[in-house]
Amino acid sequence: MTTRRHLSDALLVVLARRPEREPRGREAGHLEACGRCRSLLSGFRALRASVNDPAPAPARSALAAVLALGESRPSDRRDAPRVPVARLVYDTGPAQMAQGLRAGTETREQLWRIPGADVDVRIQPKGLGSPGVMHGQLFPLARGATALADGGVWLFQRGRRAVWAPLGDDGEFELPAPSAQRWTLWLEWRGVRVRLDVR
Amino acid sequence: MMATLWPVAPPALDVLLCLNPPASTVRRGPVLQRIRGMGRSHALEKAPTRMARIRESHTWTDEEVLRACREGQARAWREIVHRYTRLVHGIARAMGLQSDDADEVFQLTFTTLFRSLARLRQPDRIEAWLVTASRRATLRLLRERRRHLRLAERHAASAPEASAPPADERIETVRERERAARALRSLAEPCRTLLTALFADHRIPYRELASRLGLAVGSLGAQRARCLQRLRRRLVIEMASERDGRVGAPAGARRGS
Numbered sequence: 001m002t003t004r005r006h007l008s009d010a011l012l013v014v015l016a017r018r019p020e021r022e023p024r025g026r027e028a029g030h031l032e033a034c035g036r037c038r039s040l041l042s043g044f045r046a047l048r049a050s051v052n053d054p055a056p057a058p059a060r061s062a063l064a065a066v067l068a069l070g071e072s073r074p075s076d077r078r079d080a081p082r083v084p085v086a087r088l089v090y091d092t093g094p095a096q097m098a099q100g101l102r103a104g105t106e107t108r109e110q111l112w113r114i115p116g117a118d119v120d121v122r123i124q125p126k127g128l129g130s131p132g133v134m135h136g137q138l139f140p141l142a143r144g145a146t147a148l149a150d151g152g153v154w155l156f157q158r159g160r161r162a163v164w165a166p167l168g169d170d171g172e173f174e175l176p177a178p179s180a181q182r183w184t185l186w187l188e189w190r191g192v193r194v195r196l197d198v199r
Numbered sequence: 200m201m202a203t204l205w206p207v208a209p210p211a212l213d214v215l216l217c218l219n220p221p222a223s224t225v226r227r228g229p230v231l232q233r234i235r236g237m238g239r240s241h242a243l244e245k246a247p248t249r250m251a252r253i254r255e256s257h258t259w260t261d262e263e264v265l266r267a268c269r270e271g272q273a274r275a276w277r278e279i280v281h282r283y284t285r286l287v288h289g290i291a292r293a294m295g296l297q298s299d300d301a302d303e304v305f306q307l308t309f310t311t312l313f314r315s316l317a318r319l320r321q322p323d324r325i326e327a328w329l330v331t332a333s334r335r336a337t338l339r340l341l342r343e344r345r346r347h348l349r350l351a352e353r354h355a356a357s358a359p360e361a362s363a364p365p366a367d368e369r370i371e372t373v374r375e376r377e378r379a380a381r382a383l384r385s386l387a388e389p390c391r392t393l394l395t396a397l398f399a400d401h402r403i404p405y406r407e408l409a410s411r412l413g414l415a416v417g418s419l420g421a422q423r424a425r426c427l428q429r430l431r432r433r434l435v436i437e438m439a440s441e442r443d444g445r446v447g448a449p450a451g452a453r454r455g456s
Contacts, residue, residue, distance in 0.1 A: 009427040013397065036435075043434040044398070046372075047379035051398040054380070055289040055373065062302040063284065066309040070268070070276025149281060150274065166277070191274065 005030070007037045016044035060168070067166040071152060074186060083186065086112045086119070086194045114187060114194040116141055121185075121196070123177050132177030138167060138189060151189035158182060265322040280309060282384075283326065286377040287333045293369035294337045304340060308333045330374065382433035389414060390426035397423060 007015075007030060015021060023031050031038055057063070090111040112119040117140045126132030136153065151167040157180040165173045167189065175185075178198075185196040259267075259278060267275030287308050291301035311332055312325075319328065383394055389412040396403045409416040 009424070009431060013427065017398065039438050040431060040434060042375065043379050043382070043438065046375040047383060047394075047430075048398045048400075050376040050380040051383075051395055052400050055285040055376065056292060056298065056301075057285060058288045058302045058305045059298070062306050063280070066280055066306055067277055069310065069313045070273045070280075072271065072273065150277060152273070152277075188273075 006034065007031070007041075012037065012041050012044050015041055016048050019045075060174075064166050067152065068164055071164050073162055073164070074154065080195065083193050083195050086114045086187070086196045088196075089113050089118070110196075110198075112196050114138075114189070114196075115192050117171075117189065119187065119196065125177050126179065132179070134175045134177050136173045136175075136185075138171035138173075138187075140171070151187065153188075154186040156184045156186065260323070261325045262322045265316065265319065265325060269316050276313070279312075279325070282381060283329050283377075285380070286326070286373065287329055289373040289377065290330060290333045290370050291337045293373050294334070294341070294366045296337060296340065300340055300344075304333055304336045307336045311336075326374075330370070334370070378437045379434065382430060382437050385433055386426065386429055388412070389422065390429055393419070393423050393426050394430055397427075 007027060011027065015023060015027075022028075031041065088110060090109075092106075092109045106125075108123045108125070110121040110123075112121065117138050119136060119138050121134060121136045123134045124130060124132060134155070138151075149167050149169050149171070153165050153167070153173045153175065155163045155165075155175045155178060157178050160180065163175055165175050167173050171189075182199050184198070187194050187196060259275075264275050264278050264282075268279060284305070288301050288305045291304040292298075296304060308329060312329065319325070321328075383391060386394070392412055393408070396408055405416050405419055409419055414422060
């Protein structure tokens with residue numbers, strides 16, 4: 001290796017991963033002379049630090065408030081015909097009713113299918129000590145799918161204000177439990193908008 | 200209660216393909232088992248909005264994403280927020296704020312940015328703008344805290360000093376880490392996972408990694424070398440933008456914060 005030739009990526013990774021491994025001879029000479037390799041080594045070291053000790057993220061509520069700034073509320077009536085309806089694969093509601101259970105006191109679970117993903121929804125109705133909450137999560141069907149956080153969910157209920165929540169890093173979202181009999185979720189994920197319609 | 204079932208427009212081919220995934224098993228708990236034949240297949244198509252035509256976010260430059268934001272694209276705003284969340288929050292923490300206060304600075308900084316979108320004169324310097332804005336917001340909060348502590352006649356020494364060194368070194372470290380993390384995040388899979396595993400102190404066995412990524416164990420080395428090349432290119436771009444960012448001061452940040 002001459003001092004003119006750049007250090008290989010593999011060597012830079014080794015130097016970044018093992019701080020105790022000092023650059024030797026020509027490596028040290030090259031690093032001293034080459035700004036590019038110095039910067040790359042510094043970048044790799046920063047990456048190692050970032051991977052092993054990631055910066056703390058803000059609270060979920062703070063992030064949701066900031067993300068909500070860019071959201072414009074869609075018109076449920078005007079846009080509905082243009083937004084496709086998701087397929088309901090499974091719903092524990094009817095099953096509970098068939099068993100004679102009071103649906104209002106039970107956690108209800110649903111599984112929906114949208115283009116490229118499944119959506120699990122779990123509704124914990126309002127009850128003693130609980131304001132009622134809906135948890136959901138998006139599971140991409142493709143292996144290694146990324147950008148799960150690229151989206152959000154609107155909850156529409158007749159006579160109530162629409163509520164929005166962002167998708168989290170794992171595709172999860174949290175909304176207040178719907179109190180009306182009819183409600184609709186508008187899910188937007190990676191540019192695709194789908195309705196989850198419950199009547 | 201049941202899902203509404205009505206036909207909509209004919210589906211696009213790629214969407215139909217998505218509708219026929221392999222039958223899988225239980226996802227979470229025993230309740231959510233897939234049941235064949237329940238519900239009806241619906242025509243699902245990509246929303247005919249301009250959002251569908253937006254390129255994948257990792258290819259956006261700051262300038263492009265800011266332009267899309269000005270056009271009111273929610274997806275672009277999400278991209279900006281996700282891209283710089285840890286930077287802004289990290290700066291507030293590096294300057295000595297606790298988690299709650301750092302959240303406040305985070306919200307304030309991005310709210311200011313949102314309001315200033317139309318006025319930003321140098322859209323490619325958004326990182327520098329955010330660094331300045333978050334530093335100022337943090338200093339302001341530190342000053343307020345100090346005032347409150349004085350009012351309460353607490354011991355001044357326990358309060359963080361607004362006039363203390365602005366932790367430039369720590370801020371620079373945060374910036375550098377975030378720049379590197381951003382370069383990694385901008386890569387698609389499997390590069391992102393492969394390189395994360397490469398730089399992690401905790402080693403993941405090759406076999407496990409290969410199975411997670413759906414790759415052959417023997418192909419991991421070559422794939423990783425290609426990914427490193429891509430990362431290097433991204434890092435060089437980030438370093439270049441850093442040099443450019445140092446040239447001009449973010450005027451909007453000064454005004455806005």
